[in-house]
Structures are given as structure tokens and as C-alpha cells.
Amino acid sequence: MPEGDTVFLAGHRLDEALAGKALLRAELRHPRLPSGALSGRSVLGVRTVGKHILMRFSGELSLHSHFRMDGAWHLYRPGQKWQRPAHQVRAIIEVENRIAIGFALHDMELVPTSAESTLVGHLGPDLLGENWSDADLHEAVKRLSADPTRQLGPALLDQRVMAGVGNLYKTEVCFLLGASPWAPVSAVNAVEAVKLSRKLLLANAWAPEQSTTGQRGRGHQHWVFERGGKPCRKCGDRIRVETQGDDYMARISYWCPTCQQ
Incomplete structure (x- = not known):
């Protein structure tokens, strides 16, 4: 299972590539999630808490994901070949000039941003939290x-x-x-x-x-x-x-x- 620093780096790379940009395409390929739930939104930012990634969108909505043993987020340029097979894709988040593909993601959830604590509130202090005290x-x-x-x-x-x-x-x-x-x-x-x-x-x-x-x-x-x-x-x-x-x-x-x- 990836360490917290691996998830931290993945989250920051996603944030740098997506934050502040309008969605051109957003697909969620998960049986519990409506595929079109993110349509018409913008990416506000991406944060990590321990081994959890929270992608925040306009309209007070957050997408939660966890890598577990085999999950990953990859960043691509339009037209670039994916490094993992299409049947592993669980999320496609596309903005201008960048595409984030979520492969084999686990525990995916859509929640109001104000309710993120229902997913990560049980965790102990985040060792890589920017406000560690x-x-x-x-x-x-x-x-x-x-x-x-x-x-x-x-x-x-x-x-x-x-x-x-x-x-x-x-x-x-x-x-x-x-x-x-x-x-x-x-x-x-x-x-x-x-x-x-x-x-x-x-x-x-x-x-x-x-x-x-x-x-x-x-x-x-x-x-x-x-x-x-x-x-x-x-x-x-x-x-x-x-x-x-x-x-x-x-x-x-x-x-x-x-x-x-």
C-alpha cells in the first residue's frame, strides 16, 4: 500500500495540474457514483489527508479516493497513451491541456465539501499536514x-x-x-x-x-x-x-x- 508521502505527492501534482480550471470532461466509472455528477463544474483544488485524496469542485462537492494496494492517479496530455489498461479506469477528469485518470481507485465517494470529515475525521493527525503543530x-x-x-x-x-x-x-x-x-x-x-x-x-x-x-x-x-x-x-x-x-x-x-x- 502506498505510503503517505506517495499520496501527498500525487495530490500536489493533481492540484498543480487541475486547480482553477473548468472541466471539459468528467466521468466516474463506479457503480455507486453517477457518471455525470461533475458536469459543468470547475476544479477548486486537491488536498490529501494521510492516504486519502480529496478533489474539490465548484458547487460544494468533493470526490474522495483511496489507492489501497493498486490504485493510482496518472496525469496525461491530450492524445498521450495511457500507461494502464482502460478496464482499470475509475475516473476521468479533463481540463484544458491535462487529463487526470484514476486507475483501480477504491473507496470512491462523492460528498459535500463541508462533509469531508465524515470520511477522514476518524484519522489521527496528518504527519504531512501543512499546519502541523x-x-x-x-x-x-x-x-x-x-x-x-x-x-x-x-x-x-x-x-x-x-x-x-x-x-x-x-x-x-x-x-x-x-x-x-x-x-x-x-x-x-x-x-x-x-x-x-x-x-x-x-x-x-x-x-x-x-x-x-x-x-x-x-x-x-x-x-x-x-x-x-x-x-x-x-x-x-x-x-x-x-x-x-x-x-x-x-x-x-x-x-x-x-x-x-
Whole structure:
């Protein structure tokens, strides 16, 4: 599933391409949504909240979408060939000189803009929120610390705690904190965990590829993520791999048994 910074960058690119322009074409290919609901409107802007994208239109209407595992918004010029098959198209938003195509989008909803909170109000503080404050930090820390016995990995992934962390950052934050993903939340400093999560997301918010090591070269971007069986960059021990969580919450975890006791 895409990380919060991936969604953040996609949202900003959509905003730059579409905001302030009248719709020339708007199709919604979703059984719950009327295809012509956006006809005659203009795009006011695009905002992101965690892993959610909210596209706002004139007439007090917002289109909500979520990437989940395989969704994406692509931007094209008129006449440019699409990079994914037409049967995956769920939305076509065209303005002058730009076309936004939503492929395999999930959880699509049309709501009054004033009612966006019904879709994202349950989320914790947005780690990439432009108005991030000490109050957001304290709220995220409070939510993370609410159950000290909870395993750290799933707690970091819980979007109700703080919005934006995916499996990559969960894995890397645990490593940098020196704690196993299976350790209880009480084993780490919650303030440090929240600050580190935000720091890593911010460092990659405007980059197409993520790095947690500070290096961008292929094979050098991550400490342990997707490095199962390879030597730890700090101690040389072999990086372990195991699934953590049940059912839809199950995620592959990577960790160093020496650095993350």
C-alpha cells in the first residue's frame, strides 16, 4: 500500500495540474457514483489527508479516493497513451491541456465539501499536514500511548493514531528506534516515534522514491525494508523477515535481531 508521502505527492501534482480550471470532461466509472455528477463544474483544488485524496469542485462537492494496494492517479496530455489498461479506469477528469485518470481507485465517494470529515475525521493527525503543530504532536503521542501493551508495528500502521505511515516507514522507524515490530509500544519513547515518523515522511514528500538512510542510490535507500537475508547495515547480522498481524492487517516485517532486541 502506498505510503503517505506517495499520496501527498500525487495530490500536489493533481492540484498543480487541475486547480482553477473548468472541466471539459468528467466521468466516474463506479457503480455507486453517477457518471455525470461533475458536469459543468470547475476544479477548486486537491488536498490529501494521510492516504486519502480529496478533489474539490465548484458547487460544494468533493470526490474522495483511496489507492489501497493498486490504485493510482496518472496525469496525461491530450492524445498521450495511457500507461494502464482502460478496464482499470475509475475516473476521468479533463481540463484544458491535462487529463487526470484514476486507475483501480477504491473507496470512491462523492460528498459535500463541508462533509469531508465524515470520511477522514476518524484519522489521527496528518504527519504531512501543512499546519502541523505541537497540538498535533501531543495528540498523536496520546493516541500511540493509549495502549502501552500493543505491538509497536501495528500501532504505527494504525491510521487512527497518526495518518501517513505505511509498511515501509513502520519497518524503518522500528529499526531506527532499536525496537522489534513485536515490542510493546511502552518499549519506546512515543514522542520520538512520532517525530521520527514525521521526519522520514517529510524527507521524501517531494521525491518519487523513498530513502530512510539519506542515500538515493539503488540498493542503499533503506536500513532493513525489503532487505530480508541481507546483512544489517549497522551490525552485519542477517535481516529477518516474518509476517505480522492477522487477516487484512497482516504485513511483512523486516528487522535485525541484534539491533532490535
